[in-house]
Amino acid sequence: MILNWNCADDTIRCLQAVAGGNHVPETIVVDNGSSDDSIEKLDKLDEAFTLLRLDDNLGYAGGMNAGIREAHARGADWVWLLNADAVPRPQALSTLLRHTDRFAVSTSLQTTSSQPEDENPEPYVVAAMLPKGKVRPFRCGGCDEGAHEVDMVTGASLFLRLSSVMQVGLFDERFFHYKEEFDLVRRIADSGDRIGFVCGSEVWHKRGGSLSGSSPRARYYHHRNEVLYVRKHYPHPLRRLVSEPIHYKNVAGSLFRVAVGKRERRRASLAVLAGYWDGVRGVHGPTERF
Structure with missing residues (x-):
């Protein structure tokens, strides 16, 4: 298929x-x-x-x-x-x-x-x-x-x-x-x-043919769905998320780039932050924001 x-x-x-x-x-x-x-x-x-x-x-x-x-x-x-x-x-x-x-x-x-x-x-x-x-x-x-x-x-x-x-x-x-x-x-x-x-x-x-992994929309889905997956499969999802240093790095780096980065980097970083925020809130399905 x-x-x-x-x-x-x-x-x-x-x-x-x-x-x-x-x-x-x-x-x-x-x-x-x-x-x-x-x-x-x-x-x-x-x-x-x-x-x-x-x-x-x-x-x-x-x-x-x-x-x-x-x-x-x-x-x-x-x-x-x-x-x-x-x-x-x-x-x-x-x-x-x-x-x-x-x-x-x-x-x-x-x-x-x-x-x-x-x-x-x-x-x-x-x-x-x-x-x-x-x-x-x-x-x-x-x-x-x-x-x-x-x-x-x-x-x-x-x-x-x-x-x-x-x-x-x-x-x-x-x-x-x-x-x-x-x-x-x-x-x-x-x-x-x-x-x-x-x-x-x-x-x-080829990898990334359907949706470029570097695009803001791909970054949004990637980070949001990581959170949704943890919410679905772990009894204490917030505890699980805060135990993984990679999430701190992703959020901190995105906040920094939003503050000082160029337009495209700011847009991609905003997509990462939105993905985390929506994942924590349980937002799912397609997005047209990015």
Whole structure:
């Protein structure tokens, strides 16, 4: 399943990579209320896929939920969620499938570079261990073992057992953008299922293609949803937040840049502060403020 939002060229590249793999699944492209020429471009393709059109942008969570419901209605047992700006390598899905008896959720080794054809793209962190709730990144650039049990996975390639998803509930659409994968995977793990990082499966990812991580809106969602996640999963959320020095650093740095920074830096810093403030207040869903 591929989620498209005003990025048909990326979606087409991803779709063609999936179709060129050594295991080709039934594919659904969810258009998340695109306002550009995405539908026209997708309609011209020869590849076999189902186009599911949504009237509005429901965010990552809402768009993927629409596709998951469609896959469930068709009787699928597993669903592979791909960002549009991802390019799975030919053996990516077949390698994930080899571990379905072990993991209810898994992700691929994810790499990035300027182009998917670049030699030696750099891996980045998409898996973690959570000792006492503390996030500790798990790294493996590929090994003979091929897969590792971890506490948490996220990223542009998520492979999910549908029965596990339906048991705990779909993505929480209150997050809208960022942290929704973390939340869903944690709920599945808390139900007793195992989580895997399959380093033998590789997916290239442009990163930030859907919403630039440096934009004020992305900063707002990132910091607000961190707080919303803590509010949802910890019995004493404020105590949890004040125990993490990174939050003091984020707030203090943003206050400083608001006072002395240039216009764009002030705007981005205001978005960080607004994200924290709204997260503490429990504000959720999309924003048009930044």
